Amino acid sequence: MNHTMLAAIAESAQTPLALRHIPSPSPAKGRVLVKVHAAGVNPLDVKIAAGAAAHARQALPAVLGLDLAGTVVESGEAVNDFSPGDEVFGMAGGIGGAQGAMAEYIAVDARLLALKPRTSDMREAAALPLxxxxxxxxxxxxxxxxxxxxxxxxxxxxxxxxxxxxxxxxxxxxxxxxxxxxxxxxxxxxxxxxxxxxxxxxxxxxxxxxxxxxxxxxxxxxxxxxxxxxxxxxxxxxxxxxxxxxxxxxxxxxxxxxxxxxxxVFTLMPLLTGKGRGHHGAILRAAAALVDAGRLKIRVDRHPYQLHEVNEAFRQVEEGRGKGKTVISMPADRSAAPQ
Incomplete structure (x- = not known):
């Protein structure tokens, strides 16, 4: 694996996000390294980038993004539920000082993840967790x-x-x-x-x-x-x-x-406090079961934003122009570049 990765970083409040190459993370005990395929954009991400979400405790500069879907690359010590190659989704970072999902890789507490619904693509799965x-x-x-x-x-x-x-x-x-x-x-x-x-x-x-x-x-x-x-x-x-x-x-x-x-309801608490994270994983397993049973469908905006279009995606969410959840796809290789 590369020792650096491409990430969208909010460097300071109310300024455009910047694409930067930063060190790739490694999975510590209880964590898995996930190659991110898609990241959902929530109104909270936009507020953090604007410096207007003190409750999220995400000091800038930071990689933003709560929701993700991707593939497990490596498991840290004491992880028994996931193996390399597993397709997973979760609300796993982007607040409380943790790296967010708008990067090629993220190291995630395994308790926050679940196996992706079999019938969903990565964009749909990334739209679902929060x-x-x-x-x-x-x-x-x-x-x-x-x-x-x-x-x-x-x-x-x-x-x-x-x-x-x-x-x-x-x-x-x-x-x-x-x-x-x-x-x-x-x-x-x-x-x-x-x-x-x-x-x-x-x-x-x-x-x-x-x-x-x-x-x-x-x-x-x-x-x-x-x-x-x-x-x-x-x-x-x-x-x-x-x-x-x-x-x-x-x-x-x-x-x-x-x-x-x-x-x-304050959904961020397990990410901020560390308590109740396993329950989030259990909730997502229930979500996957409902999706695969045809009883739940997430509405995803049709525009296929790529990582280099992150600022356009944020503007869409800020202005409420999306028809469904806005999702950013990660680059498949290093050819992506800022526009």
Whole structure:
């Protein structure tokens, strides 16, 4: 293997990422060396590059990128679950001082990985980890979603939202999802009842779809005033609100007067603290099983960005122009060069 590799580096906040040759990593105990084939671009990656994500604890300069799919090249000591040649995926770096996925190689804690879905290509697999883990931690770990429940997903066409819709459906729930007018057909294609939040108030859709009772689970993937609307939309006593963007200041009175419950989801914790990493691997194994069973499909933007187009890919995410998850493919050889 080469002793250097090509990587996209955020050298300082609010400046374009630079392609640089840097030393290749080696797998320490409990880690595997992965040749990266594809890296997902998340809004969090864009925020880190802008210097606007202190909670991610990623000081610059740094190689960014949380999500990856690739092939195991070498296993470190005490790794028994993966062998060279295995195709894997995971949310494995790019925060907390760890090298990210936007490089030819990455050394990853093996607990954070799972075997790639057999029916997915590398780009699809790289688009899945953060979105699926976030959806699973909210719906399954926190809210215990199950058959017969009415589940409302706010932002049902978004990155986490469209995965949450499919996961709730796979668990047997009756799923509803909010979106703007141009996203309603996509939401319906996922098997959910689509709600145009610009035309219907919470009172309207609560009455229309639950006869005024409220939803058993409400998953907020939008934050802000949408979380307040979630407190209003949830069922009394047994209802559960989950949010992956519950970072603002909100009145809990509407929730408290209903006797309902709330859970926050902070998917980065295992990467930042080292605790619970094995659970992330288990969640991804469940994701792969759902994909291979035809019950989960990740929406990937069709533009085939290459590593030398990393700044264009970041701009697409920042401006919200992508139709699905933006994914960057790694160079197959050293012919790639900055443009």
């Amino acid at each position: 979105a699926f883990i976030t959806a699973w931690e909210g719906l399954v770990d926190r809210a215990n979603v199950r058959a017969g429940q009415r589940v409302l997903v706010h932002g049902g066409a978004g990155g986490v939202g469209h995965v949450a819709v499919q996961l709730a459906k796979a668990q047997g729930a009756d799923v509803y999802a909010t979106g703007s007018a141009d996203s309603l057909d996509f939401i319906r294609s996922l098997g959910a009842t689509a709600i145009d939040y610009q035309l219907e108030s919470p009172d309207d859709y609560i009455e229309r779809h639950t006869a005024g009772e409220g939803f058993d689970i409400v998953y907020d993937t939008v934050g802000g005033s949408t979380l307040d609307a979630s407190f209003k939309a949830v069922k009394a006593y047994s209802g559960h609100v989950v949010s992956c963007l519950g970072w603002g200041r909100h009145s809990l009175a509407p929730l408290s007067f209903k006797g309902a419950t709330y859970s926050g």
